Amino acid sequence: MSHTTEEMMTIAAARALPDGATCFVGIGLPSTAANLARHTHAPELVLIYESGTIGAKPARLPLSIGDGILAETADAVVSVPEIFNYWLQAGRIDIGFLGAAQIDRFGNINTTVIGADYQRPTVRLPGAGGAPEIAASSKEAIVVLRQSKRSFVDRVDFVTSAGFGTGPGFRQRHGLRGAGPTTVITDLGVYAPDPATSELVLTRLHPDVTVEQAKAACGWELSVPRDPARTPPPSEAELAALRALKPSPKAAS
């Protein structure tokens, strides 16, 4: 089956979620990928949404993070303060799964403003939502976004959610308990922080994508391995599950 680059991105993101993990699902693409994971290799993945649903098992893709199908299928529905305090802040979440408008070489995320002046932004984005604390308190964070020179930047215009800040030691200095963004998945490939420098480096290219394409869609001097690994292409089962989950692209959150 042929597939789109968006489908490859979503499937690669789904694959990054191990079965049985507890996953705090941010708004947007992550919700699609997390539900795909649950419908493919990770049936015991525990989905936690900031609306307060714990262990939601929706049969279709939720239309928002507060879709009624999440409450109807959840093990528990708790209040929004409780989900942030007792479940996220306490460090019980294995994976915080986030989208982003911009990410930078140190994995910092911007979903607030584009432009240098916060007071007079070029583009006003939705803002933080749950992301700052999801990125801080989850044991690790996985970020999924489309890659371009505008979204993969040397330094984000605004740090909405801290990745590795200005480099090694930053998270410790700021009391950020989780490991931070350990995996970044785009429509071109998969990135991870270099253990020595904390800078995002290419670890894997999606099928048919070249190193040159990845470099051209990156706002910093991207470090790439000599012979990058390749993401296995989507299986028919994965594509079928994704398409069954998401019948109408316009309805997805």
Place this chain on the structure above:
Amino acid sequence: MSHTTEEMMTIAAARALPDGATCFVGIGLPSTAANLARHTHAPELVLIYESGTIGAKPARLPLSIGDGILAETADAVVSVPEIFNYWLQAGRIDIGFLGAAQIDRFGNINTTVIGADYQRPTVRLPGAGGAPEIAASSKEAIVVLRQSKRSFVDRVDFVTSAGFGTGPGFRQRHGLRGAGPTTVITDLGVYAPDPATSELVLTRLHPDVTVEQAKAACGWELSVPRDPARTPPPSEAELAALRALKPSPKAAS
């Protein structure tokens, strides 16, 4: 109908609760009196127990502050942290209704230790429970206890719950928001703080009790009005309601 002094005390305490008020019911005698009030003149009294039940309407006397009948008849059952934070601390409670082992001339309550040495007490009492914050945050507090020289003392051995502390201005200095103990009801009479001195003074004697008896059962030089008012004796309806509520004295909390 003849009645015991304990019955008079309970009925006088019940009468102090106005219909429609929200009443945070402490463990012990207050629960009996609050339920009596709801079965007599105050059917719309809102009973709130520290176990988390809001608007409980038990048909019989609860055996403890966590009796199942409270949950079954309540408008809402919330967690213990919520009952203290959202409902009591926020200042939503009209009347905090408390018992005490000792009370002093300034309405301070002791339910912790008898004896001067906290580390080696003569009698170890149950402790604070919810009382310190009930006495602090309710709009006013009503205290009910049996009166004797040992329970009505000049200065409590331990201030578990602050009344008027050392006198006028104390509550303001300590950020205590409610008015404090505005009424103290015993088996002998009813007491209230003097507006000028904050000292508890006799305002009303129960039937057949003399000023001398009240003074003899008080550990400080009790101030009494020239011609103290008299508590109306229990009505037959009140006694019948109380006895119906409390069939077995040994089972009461």
Place this chain on the structure above:
Amino acid sequence: MTALLPLTEAVAELIADGDTVALEGFTHLIPFAAGHEIIRQRRRDLTLVRMTPDVVYDQLIGAGCARRLVFSWGGNPGVGSLHRFRDAVENGWPSAVDIEEHSHAGMANRYVAGASGLPFAVLRGYAGTDLARHTGTIKPIDCPFTGETLAAVPALRPDVTVVHAQRADRDGNVQLWGITGVQKEAVLAARRSLVTVEEVVDELRPRPGATVLPSWVVTAVAHCPGGAHPSYAHGFYERDNDYYLAWDAVSRDREAFTAWLSQRLGVAPASERSERARQHSSAANASAERSEAGP
């Protein structure tokens, strides 16, 4: 105790120009009808508070009701940007809107502090981000036992919180269920509260799992069936996703928005207004609008 009022009266009595107002709801039970009534009554200079300002806040901002927005995530869920919000922030149209921006965890805890009668809340939040640099209401606080530094945020105490619920009785006791988000905290944090409800019943029977707001913490209840449309009311109606999708086009364009405001809410654009709305026209508009599906 609670007054049972028509929505027009409830909004007129409870919400004044310059008030701090929270219309809360987390995708579910969003009080759209009340928001539209606020627009019709032409409230001005409101400080609007909400964790997730979405389409109804876009409408309030576009109609010129807001002077300030306190929030943590502003978007059209599942669709994209709030274009009226962006136009106000980026271009000052129809008037400039100040923003006070937090994270969800911070906002949730600010409501908790408000509901708890505390002046502030403590959380592990904002660390390493630029939010604290731009938002004055985020300060460091040290643990007196461990010395660790955490974030403090001040309590939210709206003048009025408005929520939508499934059910109330005639005394004004309220039940809501499903995803109830931060509504209990928002109501308890507020000085006054208005609850619009799908139905008013004679007797409210206990419903396990429902959030209950006793009448003594609710200022007014307004019977307002469909009052959460186009969001959903668990057990009553589904989310009208087409409305959210259609809103994108309406809101992208000032003229399309102005036409919507006039046609759907009977409100002339801000520039043409010289007097406050007369309330007697509101009730008719309200019922007319609730019968329509699109924005």
Place this chain on the structure above:
Amino acid sequence: MTALLPLTEAVAELIADGDTVALEGFTHLIPFAAGHEIIRQRRRDLTLVRMTPDVVYDQLIGAGCARRLVFSWGGNPGVGSLHRFRDAVENGWPSAVDIEEHSHAGMANRYVAGASGLPFAVLRGYAGTDLARHTGTIKPIDCPFTGETLAAVPALRPDVTVVHAQRADRDGNVQLWGITGVQKEAVLAARRSLVTVEEVVDELRPRPGATVLPSWVVTAVAHCPGGAHPSYAHGFYERDNDYYLAWDAVSRDREAFTAWLSQRLGVAPASERSERARQHSSAANASAERSEAGP
């Protein structure tokens, strides 16, 4: 993920000498059977934590398991004093017990802080009382916005929390309902947790209003019908009030208590013990005891 274990094994594996242990329950669902198993296994030097230590803590203290008690109200509800607790505090029998004393509001918020991963909690508490003079874990804290002074208390982080619940499934997901007090917070605040349950079912169907503890926050579940006796389990059995009344006489007297300990739990008095209990004798005692009504 949760292990489904016999009570004897669960206590042996989860609770060690010197641990800080919270057995929580607010009149309802008090984990008596687990407490008795701790006595049988002769744990020593425990720091016992509970808002409302009652008869089971009296038994643990009398049996010499405790070195320290962190609490806010210690009594036999509806009856009177805890005589074993008093004997330990007033006379050091069978050994001295240190106390760390709070109010309910303080203890509840300490559990909340523990469950929330915060080092401390803030409340309007203890003002004007003598508690802060005697309890080192109460400190003043100033609001960074208003300057107001409030009370700070450190988080409670038990090594183990033990609670009793109505139901679990075979994966260890737990449901409890009725008055659930502070149990969720106590479990989430703890490093390990043991839940004894009335019944284990194949599939746990959603129960509106129930508190749910997902298996991934529960260390072990032990099937223990009647495990809350003499307290009650909503929907399963009533409170055994006679037990509480009878306990008063048993506990007033050291000899009567010692006889109870020997006859009902098969445990010799502390002075006669020289070795740790052998676990194989515990299971038989446990089932024998649960069939009896009195203390």
